[in-house]
Amino acid sequence: xxxxxxIAWLAAVAWGAPPAYQLAVPKGFPKPRIPLDNPLTADKxxxxxxxxxxxxxxxxxxxxCATCHRQxxxxxxxxxxxxxxxxxxxxxxxxxxxxxAYAGAFNWSNPAVHSLEEQALKPMFGTDPxxxxxxxxxxxxxxRSDPVYRVLFxxxxxxxxxxxxxxxxxxxxxxxxxxxxxxxxxxxxxxxxGDADAIPDAxxxxxxxxxxxxxxxxxxxxxxxxxxxxxxxxxxxPHRTAxxxxxxxxxxxxxxxxxxxxxxxxxxxxxPADVGKFKAPTLRNIALTAPYMHDGxxxxxxxxxxxxxxxxxxxxxxxxAGVGRDNPAxxxxxxxxxxxxxxxxxxxxxLESLTDDGVVHDxxxxxPWPSVRK
Amino acid sequence: xxxxxxxxxxVTRVSLLTAVSLLQANAGGDxxxxxxxxxxxxxxxxxxxxxxxxxxxxxxxxxxxxxxTLKDSDIAGDGKEFGAFSPSSLISIRQRLNMNAVRLPVNxxxxxxxxxxxxxxxxxxxxxNAFELLVILAVDPDGPLSPxxxxxxxxxxxxxxxxxxxxxxxxxxxxxxxxDSGWSLWQxxxxxxxxxxxxxxxxxxxxxxxxxxxxxxxxxxxxxxxxRNVIYEATPRYATTRTDADRWRQFGSxxxxxxxxxNDMDPQLDRNSAECAAFPGDPGAATRLVQENLAYFDAHQxxxxxxxxxxxxxxxEYRYFNWSKLDDGWTCGESPSRGGIAMMLVxxxxxxxxxxxxxxxxxxxxxxxxxxxxxxxxxxxxxxxxVTAPSGRxxxxxxxxxxxxxxxxxxxxxxxxxxYTGAGWSDISFVVPASAALGPAEVAVVRSDGSKSAxxxxxxxxxPGFFTASFDARGAVSGEVMQRDVGGGQSKSFAxxxxxAGHCRAVPIPLSDRVTTTVRLAASGLRNGxxxxxxxxxxxxxxxxxxxxxxxxxxxxxQVTIQLPVELRGAGETDLTMTVNGALSNxxxxxxxxx
Numbered sequence: 007x008x009x010x011x012x013i014a015w016l017a018a019v020a021w022g023a024p025p026a027y028q029l030a031v032p033k034g035f036p037k038p039r040i041p042l043d044n045p046l047t048a049d050k051x052x053x054x055x056x057x058x059x060x061x062x063x064x065x066x067x068x069x070x071c072a073t074c075h076r077q078x079x080x081x082x083x084x085x086x087x088x089x090x091x092x093x094x095x096x097x098x099x100x101x102x103x104x105x106x107a108y109a110g111a112f113n114w115s116n117p118a119v120h121s122l123e124e125q126a127l128k129p130m131f132g133t134d135p136x137x138x139x140x141x142x143x144x145x146x147x148x149x150r151s152d153p154v155y156r157v158l159f160x161x162x163x164x165x166x167x168x169x170x171x172x173x174x175x176x177x178x179x180x181x182x183x184x185x186x187x188x189x190x191x192x193x194x195x196x197x198x199x200g201d202a203d204a205i206p207d208a209x210x211x212x213x214x215x216x217x218x219x220x221x222x223x224x225x226x227x228x229x230x231x232x233x234x235x236x237x238x239x240x241x242x243x244p245h246r247t248a249x250x251x252x253x254x255x256x257x258x259x260x261x262x263x264x265x266x267x268x269x270x271x272x273x274x275x276x277x278p279a280d281v282g283k284f285k286a287p288t289l290r291n292i293a294l295t296a297p298y299m300h301d302g303x304x305x306x307x308x309x310x311x312x313x314x315x316x317x318x319x320x321x322x323x324x325x326x327a328g329v330g331r332d333n334p335a336x337x338x339x340x341x342x343x344x345x346x347x348x349x350x351x352x353x354x355x356x357l358e359s360l361t362d363d364g365v366v367h368d369x370x371x372x373x374p375w376p377s378v379r380k
Numbered sequence: 381x382x383x384x385x386x387x388x389x390x391v392t393r394v395s396l397l398t399a400v401s402l403l404q405a406n407a408g409g410d411x412x413x414x415x416x417x418x419x420x421x422x423x424x425x426x427x428x429x430x431x432x433x434x435x436x437x438x439x440x441x442x443x444x445x446x447x448x449t450l451k452d453s454d455i456a457g458d459g460k461e462f463g464a465f466s467p468s469s470l471i472s473i474r475q476r477l478n479m480n481a482v483r484l485p486v487n488x489x490x491x492x493x494x495x496x497x498x499x500x501x502x503x504x505x506x507x508x509n510a511f512e513l514l515v516i517l518a519v520d521p522d523g524p525l526s527p528x529x530x531x532x533x534x535x536x537x538x539x540x541x542x543x544x545x546x547x548x549x550x551x552x553x554x555x556x557x558x559x560d561s562g563w564s565l566w567q568x569x570x571x572x573x574x575x576x577x578x579x580x581x582x583x584x585x586x587x588x589x590x591x592x593x594x595x596x597x598x599x600x601x602x603x604x605x606x607x608r609n610v611i612y613e614a615t616p617r618y619a620t621t622r623t624d625a626d627r628w629r630q631f632g633s634x635x636x637x638x639x640x641x642x643n644d645m646d647p648q649l650d651r652n653s654a655e656c657a658a659f660p661g662d663p664g665a666a667t668r669l670v671q672e673n674l675a676y677f678d679a680h681q682x683x684x685x686x687x688x689x690x691x692x693x694x695x696x697e698y699r700y701f702n703w704s705k706l707d708d709g710w711t712c713g714e715s716p717s718r719g720g721i722a723m724m725l726v727x728x729x730x731x732x733x734x735x736x737x738x739x740x741x742x743x744x745x746x747x748x749x750x751x752x753x754x755x756x757x758x759x760x761x762x763x764x765x766x767v768t769a770p771s772g773r774x775x776x777x778x779x780x781x782x783x784x785x786x787x788x789x790x791x792x793x794x795x796x797x798x799x800y801t802g803a804g805w806s807d808i809s810f811v812v813p814a815s816a817a818l819g820p821a822e823v824a825v826v827r828s829d830g831s832k833s834a835x836x837x838x839x840x841x842x843x844p845g846f847f848t849a850s851f852d853a854r855g856a857v858s859g860e861v862m863q864r865d866v867g868g869g870q871s872k873s874f875a876x877x878x879x880x881a882g883h884c885r886a887v888p889i890p891l892s893d894r895v896t897t898t899v900r901l902a903a904s905g906l907r908n909g910x911x912x913x914x915x916x917x918x919x920x921x922x923x924x925x926x927x928x929x930x931x932x933x934x935x936x937x938x939q940v941t942i943q944l945p946v947e948l949r950g951a952g953e954t955d956l957t958m959t960v961n962g963a964l965s966n967x968x969x970x971x972x973x974x975x
Contacts, residue, residue, distance in 0.1 A: 034829035207664030210735045211707045217804035226804045348709025
């Protein structure tokens with residue numbers, strides 16, 4: 007390691023430091039926290055983008071990161087539950103990668119993963135369920151032999167004697183994912199830009215409801231701040247916070263009130279009070295990321311609003327029957343609120359105003375392989 | 381603290397000039413906030429304008445009260461709510477709505493037959509006038525009346541109020557005669573009613589309702605009523621008033637040659653009515669239609685008395701005066717309805733955005749903030765969490781992720797000291813910078829993300845108000861009662877109000893000729909009145925001695941200490957009001973008991 011570091015230092019001295027990536031932090035956003043051991047560089051971001059879209063990373067060449075994180079769907083997949091390369095269904099829904107640079111937690115309920123680099127290992131090598139099903143040797147062989155990677159890896163990790171390493175794959179993937187920033191929605195133009203006409207009347211009415219406390223919906227209590235999530239991290243933040251909430255989605259009979267295997271934070275803490283607690287994801291681009299909730303069990307934004315207005319979901323029949331409103335672990339912030347049809351439509355209109363068309367059409371985030379193949 | 385003596389009762393020149401400048405007519409059409417001019421009769425019609433006693437153009441900006449009744453609760457409240465004609469209601473119309481008039485329907489038969497009813501009307505009129513409101517006396521539209529009975533009523537009523545310069549007479553039952561009556565009949569009927577008023581000796585302006593549903597479409601100068609002091613009253617309907625052409629036809633054209641007042645225009649969302657059916661079903665479209673009407677009234681100098689000050693119309697109840705709005709949507713005929721146009725009227729009269737920030741005087745809820753006084757901004761504060769400034773230290777300039785910037789009439793921006801901020805769509809309390817220049821100002825909530833929301837206010841030297849136990853500028857006053865035996869013996873003190881389980885009440889203060897009772901009232905907005913400030917405090921209708929007044933601390937809290945005279949013994953819970961150099965406070969409640 008010492009030798010590699012010395013080589014890297016010598017390389018930097020000899021050829022200059024690799025060009026840093028100019029991250030376009032949206033106006034009003036704080037500076038994201040970038041790991042000291044993985045500074046953002048243009049070459050790493052570029053490499054990460056190729057890796058992100060490369061189906062050869064999967065066990066059978068069918069699936070890439072982008073399969074479950076599609077740009078046009080704000081880097082989700084439109085499915086209730088993700089599907090792995092081998093056809094195995096993931097118990098949970100694909101998470102949105104937009105603004106993942108600010109994530110205070112990287113999974114629906116796992117507080118133990120602390121970086122995107124660390125998180126990337128799970129879909130690559132996880133077996134329960136299989137997501138990409140990467141075979142380590144196959145992957146190393148690929149990145150050493152592919153003509154594109156033979157150019158990109160040495161540039162991204164200049165000075166390293168052997169840049170073709172798994173740790174560099176995860177660093178590159180993480181670097182690319184950190185650049186997927188979104189803060190140019192119509193609501194941003196209204197709120198930060200001062201453009202009074204950027205959003206329709208309905209969204210303005212919905213904004214009031216969204217932020218209305220004291221008996222109102224108070225959605226911002228869990229989905230507040232610049233990223234509309236209470237689980238965020240950034241440079242000036244004194245400490246990382248990872249909040250998880252039971253929203254009363256279920257209340258099944260038995261010792262644990264949520265359907266197996268999605269028990270939320272409880273899976274990691276074994277504390278019964280943590281059953282059903284999941285991360286409040288960003289609401290940016292939420293109109294593109296249906297279906298909703300950790301298991302995709304709510305189809306539309308309107309139904310999601312209904313769920314919160316009722317203070318929890320009631321399932322009348324079937325194996326998951328129960329009154330979610332009465333879930334013993336439910337967060338008191340999910341208190342229900344009176345809602346008219348107009349309120350419902352306005353809240354949905356507000357959520358729709360958080361859609362940033364730019365991020366889903368930005369060529370910097372698109373699949374780079376078609377241009378190579380030409 | 382300023383201790384008041386007999387020689388210290390003058391009004392300062394600066395304060396008077398400030399007050400005058402704040403009372404200029406609100407022509408509307410720009411974003412500069414103005415107080416609607418206070419009622420200042422006697423009035424004269426000059427061409428198409430109404431001129432007040434000083435010759436200033438006056439535009440009526442008001443709403444209608446319910447028909448006058450003899451129910452005690454309509455004035456005194458019922459213990460839970462304030463009455464429709466209570467001082468708390470009237471001061472809210474003046475301060476919180478920034479209106480300057482009320483239309484008050486009267487039952488003519490009851491008026492003729494019942495002296496108590498006449499006394500009640502006099503009481504309400506004088507109360508409204510004391511709160512700077514013009515009163516337009518009208519007839520209850522539900523009472524069928526013969527022309528003769530109507531004329532007799534107006535002659536008597538006019539005689540009774542001929543010495544009240546801030547009273548107008550709306551002589552014809554709204555919404556007016558049907559169009560098929562024809563203009564000639566209309567002219568003779570109206571002429572008779574005007575003459576009935578004049579025969580009573582009253583010279584104040586008389587309002588004449590047009591024809592339904594076309595207003596004054598087709599009226600010609602030769603058909604106008606012959607009297608110097610008449611105002612033409614149109615009652616447009618949403619079904620037929622959608623465009624400027626409609627407005628011009630019904631009343632706009634007439635407004636170029638005679639003063640015009642538009643009446644009612646309530647969308648009647650609480651009824652299965654044609655008006656509700658004609659009202660745009662989308663809140664945004666409905667808002668735009670109402671705003672277009674208001675803009676037209678401003679541009680054409682048309683007076684208005686819109687909607688009605690009662691639950692289901694302008695407000696949801698009389699306790700908290702929550703204004704009706706269109707945001708929640710509505711179903712015609714669904715009652716109780718929260719739908720209505722009040723929030724739009726507030727926004728218009730405050731030069732604000734109905735979905736934006738409003739900054740108000742913390743203690744009286746009005747548009748005028750006092751230098752060095754406490755204020756509160758409501759709306760998109762969007763702080764991430766509630767924060768209260770730590771005690772024992774200077775108030776901070778940033779609380780949570782927000783600050784408040786006050787930009788005065790000279791363009792100088794200062795950050796305000798902050799007491800508290802709520803989270804989300806909420807409120808933030810701050811101290812108005814003492815060095816802010818007088819006049820129109822902007823209060824902006826500025827957040828750490830660079831965004832801001834702004835409201836427009838007026839800054840004055842004084843804008844007084846009492847703190848109340850419920851912290852909403854209404855109800856039981858906050859204060860400390862001190863009682864001392866006349867002989868100089870024992871003394872005791874206790875709070876003037878108490879709250880139990882969220883319900884606050886005025887604590888009975890046992891008055892007797894054996895004790896001297898003073899009350900140190902918590903207040904704000906009066907510290908800059910000067911040592912010569914004219915401070916007048918009334919309990920019920922009795923002006924009480926003011927012992928001292930002035931700052932109570934350095935963060936916006938003031939105090940006024942009064943003495944309660946023994947003649948108030950047994951008065952019960954009653955209204956407490958104050959003026960400082962002529963500026964009105966809110967109305968609070970104090971309980972005068974008996975030993």
